[in-house]
């Protein structure tokens with residue numbers, strides 16, 4: 001293998017890792033999961049899971065990637081010859097592929113909404129945004145066409161080698177999106193009755209405190225930090241030895257929590273003030289965002305800009321997902337990369353079609369009482385990501401000697417020992433208990 005490029009600056013690495021992490025997970029999935037799981041308790045558990053389980057595992061992925069300096073499978077094979085640790089790479093490939101299969105469905109919804117925003121058919125007094133969303137997702141042709149277009153967009157960006165360009169552009173697109181969220185938050189919070197939304201988010205209703213909520217919160221922490229699929233291992237494999245991985249990990253986790261909360265603070269005050277239900281499911285953000293924009297001057301123009309920014313945040317994640325699949329799938333055989341990217345993209349598109357149809361044509365088809373879309377989501381966030389994260393945690397905790405991991409962390413003894421105890425005992429036990437409860441319960 002030729003000598004590999006390195007990120008030239010710490011900020012470059014943080015931006016790439018954060019760009020892959022921050023996407024639909026924080027902006028779309030977090031609000032609707034919180035909405036259907038009682039708000040406050042889910043949010044509290046999500047934050048705790050992010051800090052005490054997600055963050056230490058993120059540090060572990062950075063550590064493994066940087067020591068390996070190559071694709072995940074070969075990285076594990078070389079660092080643990082003859083041992084089966086590399087299978088975590090295959091779990092990552094399957095999980096990332098499945099995630100992208102429904103991620104592209106939601107990406108398609110963004111394209112559909114962008115198209116409608118451009119033709120100004122998302123604004124107008126008295127529009128029922130819930131009905132509008134329903135029209136979209138129940139139309140099989142539009143859903144599949146939009147999903148396919150989104151996959152093609154992702155594929156072409158990876159193919160054309162302009163991925164770097166997209167990431168550079170997102171350097172200012174993401175802050176702009178952030179400013180939009182602040183603006184929307186101000187509008188949302190000043191609506192009559194908005195305070196109910198704040199209560200919903202921050203005053204715990206303990207009746208929702210149970211294992212199911214915990215599984216979902218843990219899954220959400222893994223999903224939104226891009227953990228458990230070796231994605232962060234791949235990024236960190238380009239990282240130079242001089243970088244402080246703990247700082248980078250803390251930055252990524254903190255940004256992720258902040259964006260998630262901000263998305264909630266835009267959505268929930270408006271939900272209560274405008275008389276919608278927090279339990280809309282996957283449509284929540286698509287229903288509420290136009291509803292809030294309608295309350296703003298020049299809302300129909302701003303809405304266009306917003307969806308363009310959202311598309312950017314989503315694409316920086318989808319290209320990372322496709323790259324994880326391709327990187328693991330081809331391993332050392334880099335000469336087959338172009339062909340492999342097409343083949344994987346097509347397979348993922350086809351696997352995603354039932355998810356795209358699961359709100360309309362296939363809405364009666366249930367697996368374990370869940371729609372296909374929800375089932376694939378559960379299979380990844382609820383099972384595959386926790387298993388991947390568990391293995392990564394054990395690898396960093398036990399396979400590495402203390403000398404190695406301490407050297408990699410370059411941190412104070414207190415932080416080092418806290419991390420070690422978490423990845424050796426607390427995270428594995430917590431993940432196992434939660435997993436068993438959800439699978440058996």
Ligand code: TRP
Pocket residue numbers: 020021022023024025026096099222223224225226227229231317318320321324
């Ligand atoms: N974290 C991404 C988001 O919140 C989704 C995601 C999960 C992801 N695993 C990933 C993105 C791996 C890139 C790579 O939108």
